[in-house]
Structures are given as C-alpha cells and as structure tokens.
Amino acid sequence: MVSLGEAVMTGLAPDGGLFMPEHIPVIPRAFFNNIGEMNIREIAYVVADLMLGDDIDSSEIQRMVNETFTFEVPLVEVHDSVYALELFHGPTHAFKDVGARFLARIIGHYGCMSDNRNVKVIVATSGDSGAAVANGFLDVPGVDVYILYPQGCLTQLQRAGLSISDSNIHPVEVLGTFDDCQRMVKEVFMDRDLCRETLLTSANSINICRLLPQMFYFFHGYASLVHSDRSNRPVVMSVPCGNLGNLTAGLLARKMGLPVDRFVIANNRNDVTAEYLRTGLFKPTRAIRTVACAMDVGNPSNMSRILDLFKGDYSEISGVLRGYSFSDMEIINAISETHFSDRYLLDPHGATAFMALKKDLGEGERGVFLATAHPSKFSKVVTMATGVKLDSMANATSVKIHHPRISASSDALKKLLVSLPGQV
Numbered sequence: 371m372v373s374l375g376e377a378v379m380t381g382l383a384p385d386g387g388l389f390m391p392e393h394i395p396v397i398p399r400a401f402f403n404n405i406g407e408m409n410i411r412e413i414a415y416v417v418a419d420l421m422l423g424d425d426i427d428s429s430e431i432q433r434m435v436n437e438t439f440t441f442e443v444p445l446v447e448v449h450d451s452v453y454a455l456e457l458f459h460g461p462t463h464a465f466k467d468v469g470a471r472f473l474a475r476i477i478g479h480y481g482c483m484s485d486n487r488n489v490k491v492i493v494a495t496s497g498d499s500g501a502a503v504a505n506g507f508l509d510v511p512g513v514d515v516y517i518l519y520p521q522g523c524l525t526q527l528q529r530a531g532l533s534i535s536d537s538n539i540h541p542v543e544v545l546g547t548f549d550d551c552q553r554m555v556k557e558v559f560m561d562r563d564l565c566r567e568t569l570l571t572s573a574n575s576i577n578i579c580r581l582l583p584q585m586f587y588f589f590h591g592y593a594s595l596v597h598s599d600r601s602n603r604p605v606v607m608s609v610p611c612g613n614l615g616n617l618t619a620g621l622l623a624r625k626m627g628l629p630v631d632r633f634v635i636a637n638n639r640n641d642v643t644a645e646y647l648r649t650g651l652f653k654p655t656r657a658i659r660t661v662a663c664a665m666d667v668g669n670p671s672n673m674s675r676i677l678d679l680f681k682g683d684y685s686e687i688s689g690v691l692r693g694y695s696f697s698d699m700e701i702i703n704a705i706s707e708t709h710f711s712d713r714y715l716l717d718p719h720g721a722t723a724f725m726a727l728k729k730d731l732g733e734g735e736r737g738v739f740l741a742t743a744h745p746s747k748f749s750k751v752v753t754m755a756t757g758v759k760l761d762s763m764a765n766a767t768s769v770k771i772h773h774p775r776i777s778a779s780s781d782a783l784k785k786l787l788v789s790l791p792g793q794v
C-alpha cells in the first residue's frame with residue numbers, strides 16, 4: 371500500500387498496474403436527503419474531504435474545489451425524463467477540464483512538498499484532454515507538462531490549444547497512434563531508474579487523482595435531478611466511453627453510496643467495452659477513426675480498475691452496466707433528430723450517450739446522460755447534421771504550428787524527458 375501522495379506523484383503502480391483507493395468511504399444516507407439543496411462546490415468538498423481528508427488540510431481541499439469549479443454544470447431536460455448534464459462550460463469546453471484542473475492543484479500541492487526538482491507530468495491525448503491539461507496546469511509552479519499526441523489526429527485548433535510558448539507546457543507529436551502514445555507513457559513509468567532521477571507522473575486517467583474530481587459531478591448530477599424532480603423513480607446514468615475514466619469515477623461514486631440504479635455505457639464503432647458487456651470477452655484492438663473521435667480507443671486503460679471494483683465477477687458487472695455502440699451515421703442522425711424534435715443541440719459524444727440512454731431506460735425510470743463536449747467544438751459534424759451555423763472555434767488560427775516530433779518508442783520519449791524543457 372502507498373500513500374495518496376505517492377500514488378498521485380508516480381502515476382503507475384510498481385507492478386505496472388493502476389492505483390485504486392484501498393478503502394472507499396461510504397457517505398451516510400442522510401447526506402442524500404438534502405443533497406438537492408447543495409451546489410456543486412459544497413458537494414465536491416464533502417466528497418473530496420472524505421477521500422483526501424487524511425492527507426490534505428480541509429481548507430486546502432476547499433480551495434482546490436473552488437478553483438476547479440469556476441464554471442457551472444447545468445442539468446437540462448432534453449425530453450421526458452431524459453436529462454443532459456452539461457460538463458462543457460469550462461475553459462476548454464470539455465469535461466476533462468474538471469479532472470485536469472483539480473489534478474493540477476493536487477500535483478502542485480505535493481510538488482511543493484518535495485525537494486527542489488521540478489515535477490514532470492506526461493499525458494497522452496487523442497483530442498480534448500491535451501488542451502484541458504495544458505489549461506489546467508498552466509503556470510502551476512514547479513511543474514513541467516509533456517503532452518503527447520498522435521500525428522495527424524488533432525485539428526489545427528486543438529494543436530493551437532496546446533501551443534503556449536514560453537510556458538511550462540510542452541506539446542510533442544508522436545509518429546504513431548493514440549494507443550502507441552499510451553503504451554509509451556506506461557513504458558516510461560516502468561523505467562525505475564528514470565523515475566528515481568526525475569519526479570515523473572501522469573495526467574491521464576491512469577492517475578487516480580483525475581478520477582476523484584470526476585466523481586463530484588455524478589453526485590452533482592444526481593443532486594440537480596432530485597432538485598427538479600422529487601419523485602423517487604430509479605435513476606439511470608449514461609456515459610460516453612473511451613478510456614473508461616468517467617465510467618470508473620461513476621462506479622466509485624456509486625460505491626460511496628450514490629443512489630444510481632445502473633450505468634449505461636455508450637461506444638462509437640470502437641466497441642470493445644460494449645462487446646465485453648455483451649459477451650464477457652474483453653478483446654482490445656486497434657482504434658478506428660469516428661466522428662466521436664475523443665472516444666476512439668481500442669484498449670481502454672481503465673478496464674483493469676473496473677474489473678478490480680467488481681473483483682472480476684462478470685455477472686455482477688453485467689447487473690450494473692449495459693453497453694451499446696453506434697455508427698457514425700446513427701450519431702449524425704441522432705444529432706439531427708434531437709435538434710429538430712427536442713430543440714437540443716448534441717455534440718457527437720453526448721449523442722452516443724443520449725441514444726444509449728433512450729434505448730435502455732425503462733417505464734417509470736429517469737435518466738441523466740453526460741454531455742461531454744460543447745457542440746461547437748465539433749461544428750463540422752453538427753452543422754452537417756442540423757444546418758445550424760455555429761460560432762466555430764475552428765478559425766482561431768492559421769499560423770503554422772511546429773511541435774517537436776518523435777518516433778513511437780519509449781526510448782525517444784525518455785530522451786526528450788531528460789533534456790531540459792527549454793531545449794525541446
């Protein structure tokens with residue numbers, strides 16, 4: 371067993387596995403009686419203090435929570451008993467802001483307590499997490515951040531979002547796929563010598579402290595729902611899944627006592643998780659490109675955590691989780707239909723979760739799906755589906771962006787990490 375500080379600051383356990391909290395505290399039932407009257411910062415503080423209170427001062431936790439939620443997370447009824455939890459009102463318009471902003475503050479906290487070396491944070495991204503991490507960590511003292519992304523995978527806008535010159539943020543283009551990037555990060559953490567010499571950690575959802583803050587909004591989503599609908603109809607929550615970080619956070623929240631009947635998981639054509647739920651067989655593959663590209667993952671890194679939570683018991687897992695997958699065509703049609711019949715604009719990721727929820731929701735139940743990105747981030751697809759002209763964030767830049775480029779090997783990454791940030 372290691373302390374929370376060690377788990378945060380090493381990213382990966384010594385055996386190459388992922389850290390899990392050894393003991394998951396349960397929130398007293400009474401908390402849920404008036405949760406509908408609490409705001410997201412009050413809820414987040416209660417949850418965070420239960421998880422981190424032994425390691426970090428309460429006033430410090432309160433400050434981290436307040437600095438994380440500088441924006442609201444509204445719950446919007448899309449149609450009868452189906453609600454969107456809009457997680458995209460943060461600075462980079464995607465839910466990953468929440469995890470990145472909180473994690474940056476935790477790493478800053480533990481970094482300050484170590485000796486004078488800078489902490490190096492590595493993150494692999496296929497899209498939005500990069501900008502969220504760049505934004506969340508910008509100017510956190512004592513921390514350098516390396517953002518690995520697969521060549522050709524990011525839009526010009528996403529690349530621009532990473533380019534903050536003369537800062538502690540260092541983007542790196544990798545000649546490979548997203549799965550290559552994830553593998554390289556894992557391999558670097560397996561290098562004991564390097565980890566001893568450098569304070570190295572990860573900002574991907576393999577870092578346990580990115581998952582904790584994601585639990586906050588599952589509680590908040592529930593609170594907002596019971597605030598507007600006081601019936602005691604069962605609650606189902608639907609999650610658009612890639613690396614399964616969000617889902618793991620939801621399952622941890624349920625373990626802490628969140629009264630959710632079950633979770634519905636939504637995949638795009640990269641359906642390893644939905645297939646696992648259908649067949650009991652987990653078969654990682656290479657990812658393929660879809661319109662919901664932040665979910666293009668062939669080997670979801672948090673699968674081991676989910677198996678761990680259920681002690682690998684498939685029958686128990688399939689009692690709590692249902693899975694569905696959707697083609698690009700189905701996603702585009704859903705965006706179009708929901709716009710014309712419900713007057714609600716979905717982004718491609720939220721659209722998968724919306725469809726999955728509608729398929730799964732039974733008579734007398736109500737459901738919340740996570741709307742993980744702002745539709746204007748995917749304006750091309752959304753405009754094609756609806757005709758709605760969005761204030762696209764895509765014409766922000768036409769400047770040529772150059773990031774250092776490395777081959778898809780952990781040796782190349784190590785070389786880069788030991789050179790001084792200024793020389794990259």
Ligand SMILES: *Cc1c(COP(=O)(O)O)cnc(C)c1O
Nearest residue numbers: 612613614615616664719742743
């Ligand atoms: C990252 C991301 C997802 C997938 O979340 P995981 O925690 O990796 O399963 C879904 N939607 C959007 C918009 C994302 O950026």
